[in-house]
Amino acid sequence: LASVGKDDAANEARTALASAGVVPLLVETEEARTGNASVIVDEMGENLIAVQLGANLHLEPHHLAAEADRLGGAKVYVTQLEVSDADVQATREMADEAEAISILNAAPARLEAREAVAGFDIVVLNRLEAELFAEVGIQSLVDVFAALRAIKNLGARSVIATLGEAGAAILHDGETRHLEAPSVETVDGTGAGDAFVGALAALLAGGMELEDAARSACLCGALATTGIGARTSYADREALERFEKERGLDEE
Numbered sequence: 494l495a496s497v498g499k500d501d502a503a504n505e506a507r508t509a510l511a512s513a514g515v516v517p518l519l520v521e522t523e524e525a526r527t528g529n530a531s532v533i534v535d536e537m538g539e540n541l542i543a544v545q546l547g548a549n550l551h552l553e554p555h556h557l558a559a560e561a562d563r564l565g566g567a568k569v570y571v572t573q574l575e576v577s578d579a580d581v582q583a584t585r586e587m588a589d590e591a592e593a594i595s596i597l598n599a600a601p602a603r604l605e606a607r608e609a610v611a612g613f614d615i616v617v618l619n620r621l622e623a624e625l626f627a628e629v630g631i632q633s634l635v636d637v638f639a640a641l642r643a644i645k646n647l648g649a650r651s652v653i654a655t656l657g658e659a660g661a662a663i664l665h666d667g668e669t670r671h672l673e674a675p676s677v678e679t680v681d682g683t684g685a686g687d688a689f690v691g692a693l694a695a696l697l698a699g700g701m702e703l704e705d706a707a708r709s710a711c712l713c714g715a716l717a718t719t720g721i722g723a724r725t726s727y728a729d730r731e732a733l734e735r736f737e738k739e740r741g742l743d744e745e
Contacts, residue, residue, distance in 0.1 A: 494517075494518040494519075494520070494552070494556065494557060494560055494564070495517065495518075495519055495520070495548075495549065495552065496519070496520040496521075496522055496548040496549055496550075496551045496552035496556070496576075497519050497520070497521060497522070497527040497528075497548050498521070498522060498523070498525055498526040498527040498547060498548045499521055499522075499523055500526050500527055502526065502527035502529060503519065503521070503527045503548075506519075506527065507519065509724055513724075518560050518563065518564075520551070520552060520556050522548050522551040524548075524551055525547045525548040525550065525551055526547045526548065527547055527548050528544070528545060528546050528547035528548055528549040528575060529544075529545050529547065530542050530544045530545070542683070544575065544601050546575055549575045549576050550576070550577065552576050552577070552580055553577070553579070553580065554579050554580060554582075554583035557580065557583045557584065557587060558583070561587065564587065564591075565591055566591075567588075567591065567593055567698075568593050568594065568697070568698040569588075569593060569594045569595075569596060569694045569695075569697050569698045570584050570585070570587060570588035570591075570593055570594070570595050570596065571596045571597075571598065571690060571691075571694050572584040572585075572596075572597060572598070573597065573598040573599070573600055573690075574597075574598075574599055574600060574601055574602065574603055574606050574609070575600075575601065578606055578609050581597065581606075581609045582609065585597070585612050585613055588614075589612070594614050594615065594694075594697055594698075595612070595613045595614045595615070596613065596614065596615045596616075596617065596690065596693070596694055596697075597609065597610055597613040597615070597616045597617070597649075598617045598618075598686070598687075598690045599616055599617065599618045599622050599626060600618065600619065600622055600686065601622075602618065602621070602622035602625045602626060604625055604626075607626050607647055608647065608648075610626070610644060610647045610648055610649045611647060611648025611649070612648055612649075613648075613649050613650065614649075614650050614651060615649070615650070615651045615652070615653065615693075615703070616644060616649040616651070616652050616653070617652075617653045617654075617655065617686075617689070617690050617693070618644070618652075618653075618654055618655070619654065619655045619656075619657075619686055620637070620654060620655070620656055620657070623637065623640040623641070623644065623654045624640065626640075626643075626644050626647070627639070627640035627641075627643035627644050628643070629643060634662065634671055637654050637656065637662045638662060638664070638669045640654065641653075641654060641662060641663075641664035641669060642664060642669075645664055651663070651664060651665040651666075651703060652664045653693075653707055655685075655686050655689055655711075655714065656674075657674075657682065657685075658674060658676075658679070658715075659673075659674065660672045660673040660674035660711050661674070661689070661707055661710075661711050661714075663703070663704060663707050665703050665704060670704060672704075672707055672708050672711050673711070674711045674712070674714065674715045675711075675712060675715050675736075675740055675742070677715045677716070677718060677719050678719060679718040679719065680718065680719055680720060680721060681718060681720065681721050681726065682717075682718045683726075684717050684724065684726060684727065685714040685715070685717045685718050686714065687717075687727075688710075688713045688714050688716070688717035688726075688727050688728070689710045689711065689713060689714035690710070691713070691727070692706075692709060692710040692712075692713035692714075692733070693706050693707060693710040695730075696709055696710065709733065709737075712728075712733060712736060712737065712742070713727070713728050713733055716728040716732065716733070716736060
């Protein structure tokens with residue numbers, strides 16, 4: 494569910510989602526253009542992203558309520574901070590009512606949105622976002638684990654920090670774990686975090702346990718860095734399984 498403008502970008506989004514087998518619920522507004530991001534990628538595949546929220550800010554809780562019947566059967570609800578804090582809270586409440594898993598991808602991070610993590614089953618952030626929300630500097634894995642605990646203290650049940658080529662760190666059931674990522678030839682890191690979150694949600698919806706789902710999501714995030722762009726570099730389930738078999742990861 495998203496808000497879009499009445500423009501070519503909205504039509505492109507519909508086409509892309511449909512080609513991926515997704516039935517989008519799009520709220521159109523004439524007050525803003527469809528949100529977009531400008532990406533700069535360096536020779537090492539690292540990126541700098543500037544986000545224009547646009548029509549995203551015109552999504553309101555009553556739009557979610559209007560689609561409650563269509564969303565009610567979901568096993569996992571995912572939201573992020575490109576929409577208002579009220580939308581974030583409404584998504585969590587809808588998930589709670591459905592007894593479903595709620596995930597907050599806390600991006601793009603805003604310090605004033607720290608309180609929004611409260612009540613979510615899972616909060617996913619990258620290293621910089623974790624630094625902002627935990628209000629600590631991160632120089633080591635020990636620092637990452639400390640940041641996860643600080644974010645959990647904000648009211649999240651489980652917390653995951655994505656760490657680029659270093660994989661991810663997870664705090665779940667009171668225990669911290671470091672999940673390694675496979676070594677790949679990185680071309681463009683754009684969208685790797687989104688690939689991680691999407692894979693995590695899909696695997697949890699399929700009944701996988703959180704740590705196992707996060708481990709597989711690391712593979713999807715890594716695979717996303719081997720291609721140019723965001724959506725076009727995402728792996729489907731078949732590609733993920735093929736990658737796991739090639740690396741012998743399906744036997745672990």
